[in-house]
Amino acid sequence: MGFENDSYEKVKVFRRFFNKNYPKIKNFSLKILKVEEDAEDVTQDIFIKYWERPDLWYGKESIDNLLFIIARNVIFNFLKRKSIFDNQLIELSDDSLGIQVSDWISPDDELQAEETRLLIQMTLEHMPEKRRHVFLMHKMEGLSAVQIAEKLDISVRTVEHHIYRAMVELKKVLFLLFFSHFV
Template sequence: MKNNYKPNLNLIRNGDKAEFNRLYLAYYDMLLSFVGQYVDRSEDTENIVQDTFIKLWEYKEKLKEDSNLRNLLFTIGRNKALNFIRDNKHFIPQEDWQLIEAEMKIFSLQSLGENVGEFDELRNRYAQVLKSMPEEQKVTFMMSREEGLKYAEIAQALDVSVKTVEARISKALKLLRLKLAGFYSAIWFLSTFLS
């Protein structure tokens, strides 16, 4: 079923429980394996996967006609696993936490299969938008999103106020949303890599 199953999006959007159960059976083990790479306890892993399917069920009416349910499940599962790790990161050394987060983002991109070409184009467009930003805005944005610094740390490093940092990052995000509009994966990209 896992290899040949193609979910009927219309049935799922209309709340067909039998079709949703087929989706669940087709992707449960894959998601369990994926989440299990990052969350040690099997009980926690199972809860995250269950929550992933619940979230998709709650979101079903908002699905678009071209939604890729497999990709959406991996994205929701990844976000829920990251949230779980964040909530429990006092048990995880900081360097391990950062590595786990990076690995999950890379795995999620690789799991997208047929959308990889679009992600290459999206990544190139992202780089072009960064280049077009005023230097102070670009540096501030990259310190936040790529170096993971807090606003206060950036403000201190650049000798500006926290409000200035907030304003620069806000403008950068608005520009990115504007310039990346039209990409199927832009919303996912922005929420995953830029939030």
């Protein structure tokens, strides 16, 4: 890139890229994470990764799809580290977050988001009826395991097992989908 001997030029070019794109990525992170400090941390991690790879940002003044793909991956890794990934899988759809996909994401990314929604829907449809019903009562209606157990006249342990198995199935499918795009 020609930066080996001119670190001032590297800093100058990166600062322009950073100033133009940082607010968009932080806003994107905040919409998903919902906590200002977490969004700040994740966004900083994203730009540190970019700083280390000038070939990804040199000569680019505006945001590109790769930056959002990296942001999404860093956010998912952050959620996993905080052990809340299990509780957030379904809520991460752009509809529930209020994200306007067209503001930030290319048609290819919109297609991938639609594929993800369809894959989640198909996975839910192929679950045993009771598991799907329990899972949707928990996630969509916000009912606790105790409330579901009372409504369905089954044990709390059975409800917890259905929720756990549903999450395992969804995580497997989403893991394969997300990481198949990077192989």
